[in-house]
Amino acid sequence: MAINREYLGKTFPPGEPYEVSRVKLAEFADAIGDPSPIYRDRGAAQAAGYADVVAPPTFPIVISLSASGRALADPGLNLNYAMVVHGEQRFEYSRPLVAGDVVTAQVTIADIKDVGRNSMLTTKTEIKTVGGEHVCTAHSTLVERGGAA
């Protein structure tokens, strides 16, 4: 069974706003093994010029994954998640996320194609503050092994 091409170009409405918290940033920094104090200590972050504790560069994946999770779990899309590996990832940042940011993530299915025996699905996720300020765009390509139509 192949990924449903009818989802190409589909944009999903953003879900509930996501509030970036110091506790979550510290948890994420711990999980990636990064001891930098700017990810956990407000004073250290402010000394480096930030308003509050900063997010590591790959942290926006937490927000985009949460938003795209709903789309990818849609049974109509027909993505076999156990066969999925991450193919490519790219972030474009207007600024780093910091604790206290309240953001929304809008996911668009940007591409669906077959490469050899595999299927590739690319999502584009726009992360903006609830005030409309662009923070980050995340481009994710997932590979469904053996998923070609």
Added chain:
Amino acid sequence: MSDQVSYDEVEAGAELAPASYQATRLSLVKYCGASGDFNVIHWNERIAKSVGLPNVIAHGMFTMAQAGRYVTDWAGPRATVVEFGVRFSAPVVVPDDDIGAAITVTGQVEEKLDGNLVVLALTARSADVKVLTRARAVVRLP
């Protein structure tokens, strides 16, 4: 806190010192929880093998996070990452032992751009296999 590098002191073509990071089963379990990505191939050896993988594999984003850490450790706390992209060329296979898999990252200053921007070209290897390709970060330095 790591040292701060400034735009003026960076030279195009400069090689960055390599660094090595460890991925253990515990790292992956923690990353599952912190990221919300509970794909079974990152924690269940039985299912990972049943879908044709050699063993449990690290999240691609865990590997990318190590490359991100390499960039920010080099660039210093006042630098901001403007763009960061990778292609996951091979999985990081994580055995069920206390050592796990090493991810070794290297980098080079590929280019200096206007606006205090520096382009870094990165590589990451695990078990002598390139696990990231086309890995680049654009960083704004003070």
